[in-house]
Amino acid sequence: MGPIRESFIFEFLYCHLSLEASCSSVRILNIAFIPENLSWISFTLTAFFWIFVFINAALVGVLMLIWGERRLIGKFQARLGPNRWGPLGLFTPVADAIKVMFKEDIEPTLSDKLIYVLAPILMVVPVFMIFPVIPYGTKTFLTNISVGVVFVLAITSINSLSVLMAGWASGNRFAIIGGIRAVAMLLSYEIPMGISAAGVVIVAGSLSLSEVVNNQVIPNAIFQPLGFITFLIASTAELNRSPFDITEAESELVAGYMTDYSSMKFGLFYLGEFMATIASSAIIVTFYFSGWRGPSFIPSEIWFLAKWIGVIAIFIWFRATFPRLRIDQIMSLAWKGLFELSLINVLVLALMIAIWPDPSGIQLLIMTLINWVVFFLSIYIFGKILSPNLTGNKITKRSVVYGLD
Amino acid sequence: MLKDYFDHYAIIGFYLAIAISVPIGMIVLSKLAQFIKVRPSNPSKLKESMYECGMKPETERWQGFNIKYYFYALLFVIFDVETIFLFPWAAKYGIWSKEFGLMFFLSMFVFLAVVTLGYVYAWKKGDLEWN
Numbered sequence: 224m225g226p227i228r229e230s231f232i233f234e235f236l237y238c239h240l241s242l243e244a245s246c247s248s249v250r251i252l253n254i255a256f257i258p259e260n261l262s263w264i265s266f267t268l269t270a271f272f273w274i275f276v277f278i279n280a281a282l283v284g285v286l287m288l289i290w291g292e293r294r295l296i297g298k299f300q301a302r303l304g305p306n307r308w309g310p311l312g313l314f315t316p317v318a319d320a321i322k323v324m325f326k327e328d329i330e331p332t333l334s335d336k337l338i339y340v341l342a343p344i345l346m347v348v349p350v351f352m353i354f355p356v357i358p359y360g361t362k363t364f365l366t367n368i369s370v371g372v373v374f375v376l377a378i379t380s381i382n383s384l385s386v387l388m389a390g391w392a393s394g395n396r397f398a399i400i401g402g403i404r405a406v407a408m409l410l411s412y413e414i415p416m417g418i419s420a421a422g423v424v425i426v427a428g429s430l431s432l433s434e435v436v437n438n439q440v441i442p443n444a445i446f447q448p449l450g451f452i453t454f455l456i457a458s459t460a461e462l463n464r465s466p467f468d469i470t471e472a473e474s475e476l477v478a479g480y481m482t483d484y485s486s487m488k489f490g491l492f493y494l495g496e497f498m499a500t501i502a503s504s505a506i507i508v509t510f511y512f513s514g515w516r517g518p519s520f521i522p523s524e525i526w527f528l529a530k531w532i533g534v535i536a537i538f539i540w541f542r543a544t545f546p547r548l549r550i551d552q553i554m555s556l557a558w559k560g561l562f563e564l565s566l567i568n569v570l571v572l573a574l575m576i577a578i579w580p581d582p583s584g585i586q587l588l589i590m591t592l593i594n595w596v597v598f599f600l601s602i603y604i605f606g607k608i609l610s611p612n613l614t615g616n617k618i619t620k621r622s623v624v625y626g627l628d
Numbered sequence: 629m630l631k632d633y634f635d636h637y638a639i640i641g642f643y644l645a646i647a648i649s650v651p652i653g654m655i656v657l658s659k660l661a662q663f664i665k666v667r668p669s670n671p672s673k674l675k676e677s678m679y680e681c682g683m684k685p686e687t688e689r690w691q692g693f694n695i696k697y698y699f700y701a702l703l704f705v706i707f708d709v710e711t712i713f714l715f716p717w718a719a720k721y722g723i724w725s726k727e728f729g730l731m732f733f734l735s736m737f738v739f740l741a742v743v744t745l746g747y748v749y750a751w752k753k754g755d756l757e758w759n
Contacts, residue, residue, distance in 0.1 A: 227635040270639045274646050324658050327668045332676045344651040351647035355640060365643075366636040373715060395678045400693065407697050410704040417711035421718040428722035430715065482679055486667070487658035491651050551758030554700070558756045562707070562747075566740065569714070573721060577733040580726040 231362035233269060241265035273365055277354050285497045289316040292497075292539050299543035323490035331483045333394030342389035343484065343491035349381040350495055353502035358433045360515045360524040371432030372424055375506055376417055379461060382499070383409035386470070389492070390480035401479025405470035408460060408553055412467075415561035416457035419450040422569045423510045425576060436514035444511040446591050448598040449568040451511045453561045458503045459541060460553070463496060466545035467553060504534040560605050571597050699755045710743050 228234040238246035241262055242255045257265045290305065290313060297304020305312035330339065355365040356374055368374060383406050390402015423443055427435040444451040460467040470479035481492050508514060508530045515523035548556070575593065579586045661667040678685050717736050725732045750756060 226632045227639070266635070266638075267642075270642050271646075274639070274643050277643075278646060278650060324654075325661055325667045327670070328658065328662070329671070329675055331678050332673075333678050340655065344648070344655070347651045348644070348647045351650070352640075352644060355643045366639045368636050368640065393678075396687065397679065403693055403697055407700050410708075411700060414704065414707045414711060417708065418714060421711070421714040424715060424718040425721045428719065430719050477679065487655050491654065554758050555756065558703070559751070566744070569718075570737065570740070573718075573725075573733050573736070576721065577725045577730050580722065 225367070227366070229362065229367070230364050231360075232273060233365070236272060237265055237269045240268055274355075277365060278351060281351060281354055281498055281501070282494075284501050285494055286316040286320070288497050288501060288535065289319065291535075292542075295536070295539045296543050299540075320490070323493070324487060326486040328486035328488070329483075331394055334483065335392040335394065338388050338392035340488070342385050342392060343488045343495070345385040345388065346382055346495035347491050347498070349378045349385075350498045350502050352378050353506065356432060357505045357509055358436055358514060359527050360522070363515075363524055364433065367431065367433050370430045372420055372430045372435065375432070376413075376420060379499075379503070379506075380409075380413055382461075382495070383413075385495075386480050389484070393480070393483035395483045397477045397482045398480050401470045401476045401482070404476075404550060405463065405480060408467065408469060408550075408557075409463075411554060411557035412457040412460035412561070415453045415557065415565040416461065418562070418565035418569055419454040419457070420510065422447050422450040422565075422572050425569070425572055432509055432514075436509060436516060439513040439516060441587060441591060442511060442513040442516075446587075447568055447572060447594050449564055449594065449601065450572075452598075452602075453565040453568065454511065455507065455537075456556075457561060458507065459538065460557070462499050462503055462538070464500065464538060465542040466548050468547060469550050469553060500535060500538055501531075504531055504538065507534050555609065559609055564601055564605060567597065567601050568594075696758060703750060703755065706743070706746065710740070713739065 228237065234246075234249055238249040239252065239254055241257050241259065243259050243262060246255065257268075293315070294304040294312065305315040308314035308318050330336070353375060356368055356371050358364040358367065386405045386409065387402050390398045390400075390405070393399075423435060424430060426443060426446065427438045429435070429438070439446075463470055470476070476482075481489060484492060508527060512530045512534070514530075515527040517523065517526035571594065575590050576582075579590070582590060658667065662669050674684065680687065714736075721732070
């Protein structure tokens with residue numbers, strides 16, 4: 224973790240505020256006015272400006288995602304999607320936000336007032352905290368902490384606490400069933416997520432996210448497909464998104480842990496979920512799609528953005544494609560399938576690196592090939608072992624047509 | 629070196645402060661809208677009772693839940709600690725496997741094998757089944 228001024232966006236603003244001697248080469252306009260001995264003021268001002276930009280970008284990103292997701296799902300289902308407010312329905316999420324703000328706020332009498340209010344706040348805060356540690360370009364990052372991978376995994380696991388708090392504090396039986404189910408699912412999927420992230424760390428040789436990107440010669444999605452698939456499935460579950468949206472199974476649990484929430488508090492849960500999709504996609508791009516790396520004729524930030532949008536589109540595609548899983552299927556997928564698959568991925572990778580510590584080009588190619596062979600073999604074997612438990616009864620043509628069994 | 633460290637974490641600290649104040653601000657703003665009568669507030673006893681099906685609730689708030697959740701929580705504690713142990717090993721793997729060779733791999737393999745034995749035991753006991 225180098226000095227903070229390695230970050231281009233930070234240095235640019237800092238040098239237009241501070242009169243430091245080392246800044247003169249960066250300055251374009253001579254508008255600096257803060258003397259050198261008060262550098263902490265320019266540091267704080269710069270930091271707060273970029274924090275303001277990042278948080279607003281995240282909020283605008285959520286509005287864009289809500290619009291994009293509804294449009295795309297509309298296309299998938301051969302209907303129009305939102306198209307009334309603004310061109311192509313672009314202002315629909317804005318109207319949604321205003322509506323949520325001015326809805327009546329109902330606080331159930333049985334609720335635990337303090338925790339009831341704290342839960343939606345705790346849902347949003349950790350998701351915000353992912354954005355400052357991600358490297359968006361060669362020199363575009365806000366902070367570059369040396370324990371980025373652990374930080375990201377630790378921060379994302381806080382939302383299970385928020386879900387449990389919401390479910391417990393609402394004083395509603397649907398809420399508590401939904402909350403406990405959600406926590407059981409989130410906890411189970413945290414383990415394969417962590418173990419497959421260890422595979423990324425082995426390749427990077429460091430816990431820093433910028434090193435993870437720097438050392439990804441072959442994108443990890445190609446180099447270790449098994450780790451990528453387990454991480455992708457686990458993060459879909461962590462996001463409570465379809466097909467793992469068991470907590471919000473409307474037909475059985477009303478809205479799960481959000482049943483008794485209304486107005487802005489419900490809006491915060493909504494915001495937190497969509498922002499988590501954006502943040503999680505940024506993590507996947509950094510871990511498995513080699514972050515900002517790409518042919519240099521396009522700026523690195525554009526590469527990152529393109530991959531980012533692509534991964535978000537994968538999540539939307541999942542939602543449009545897969546039917547919801549049952550809770551027993553979800554748990555057995557996590558504990559009997561993904562757990563071993565991620566362990567196999569880490570062990571095979573570690574064994575190969577122990578044999579070839581400094582792989583040359585051809586050796587890297589062989590390693591990738593072995594990883595793909597292991598990928599297909601282990602998926603096939605575990606599919607054979609788990610299929611009776613995962614799919615339940617054998618699906619016949621009759622059961623598909625008449626909805627029997 | 630130490631200054632760089634504090635610079636990075638100071639920004640994370642500022643960011644945390646702002647990130648906490650944004651959702652609180654949203655809730656407060658929405659509350660303020662109620663005081664200037666933009667947002668309706670007509671509480672009634674039935675409206676504030678717990679939601680059951682839209683009618684007057686008949687049952688109690690509390691109810692039992694499946695013991696299975698405890699097994700999963702216990703298993704989670706065991707295997708999450710295992711995950712945490714993986715990270716320092718993985719971060720230094722590239723460097724130290726050059727020095728110690730296969731020994732560095734085997735030391736982790738033995739640890740994972742011991743934990744996996746416990747996992748197999750839990751599976752055989754039926755703790756991973758959802759019934």
